[in-house]
Amino acid sequence: MDLLHSVGVQTTCYLQENLMDFRDWFLFISAAADLRTTFFVFFPIWFHLKEAVGIRLIWVAVIGDWLNLIFKWILFGQRPYWWVYETDFYGSAPPPVIQQFPITCETGPGSPSGHTMGSSGVYYVLVTALLAQLSPLQQNTSIARCLHGILWAGFWAVQVCVCLSRVFLAAHFPHQVITGVVSGMVVAEVFVHVRFIYNASLWQYVGTTLFLFSFALGFYLLLNILGVDLLWTLEKANKWCERPEWVHIDTTPFASLLRNLGILFGLGVGLSSPTYAESCRGKRGQRWTFRLCCIFTSLFVLHLFDSFELPTSREHLFYVLTFCKSSCAYICAVALIPCGISWLLQQVEKKDL
Secondary structure (H helix, E strand, O other), rough: HHHHHHHHHHHHHHHHOOOHHHHHHHHHHHOOOHHHHHHHHHHHHHHHHOOOHHHHHHHHHHHHHHHHHHHHHHHOOOOOOHHHHHOOOOOOOOOOOOOOOOOOOOOOOOOHHHHHHHHHHHHHHHHHHHHHOOOHHHHHHHHHHHHHHHHHHHHHHHHHHHHHHHHHOOOOOHHHHHHHHHHHHHHHHHHOOOHHHHHHHHHHHHHHHHHHHHHHHHHHHHHHHHHHHHHHHHHHHHHOOOOOOHOHHHHHHHOOOOOOOOHHHHHHHHHHHHHHHOOOOHHHHHHHHHHHHHHHHHHHHHHHHHHOOOOOOOHHHHHHHEEEEEHHHHHHHHHHHHHHHHHHHHHHHHOOO
């Protein structure tokens, strides 16, 4: 593995030496590839345009990130920004110098890459959804081939950019980002054939949330009893990150887990609420005015939730509040906002009569 890691460090050095002019682009791509973009941008747009696609986006993102966490705990993957200073591979020679950036210092294990796994899974869902929506235009074979080619070329262009950005930022080795892309596509393809998620009851959402949390916590506690510290990367991040403020608690494994589970739980509560059934599944829910109002209002409200910073002085309290914040955000986006907009439009219609 040291040889593979050394090749990865050389790749990072090469990218940083030759593509430093694209630094801001790589920072943007890496930030955009975070699942926050899916949760707070892609979901409200697709959910209010095509409910099934929005639901599948959340399930793929949440289950994919949960699997990513389990894989990371099993594989114990290193990250370039600390491995290069701890390895004995270089002997007495000075290790290569790699530059760090504000989003380099992820605190979890590195394999597989969560950014590339999440990005490939989410964009796989989006591409297949777009192809399904454009199917009436694909009766002409040449048009169908052109659409397939453009969308899948765009998909791979995004994945290549995300992979390059993660390696450039010294957050991952090349083999980790490749593994992440493949894993994300597999998860997304599996959910193409999973149908129960579109009609899942509240108790199924609750049961799934409890199972995912219990399994992750139980796995962590079991290995901790056996003497295996699954949070071994936190010490390395704090030790080797150039600036302490670049180490963020919201990148820790349990913070991401509880954020995702809160979103899944909030989606289930919202979909099961009577207000959602009355507003989104009635005749008003088919109108473009209603849908567009829901999209823009949801984007604004979710942005407010995302920008609200939680206190980080007490770690366990931060985790609990992360779950609650995510749940409340999605209950608002799925149920409360459509209900409120439906009521407002109804009042406007009454005045016009």
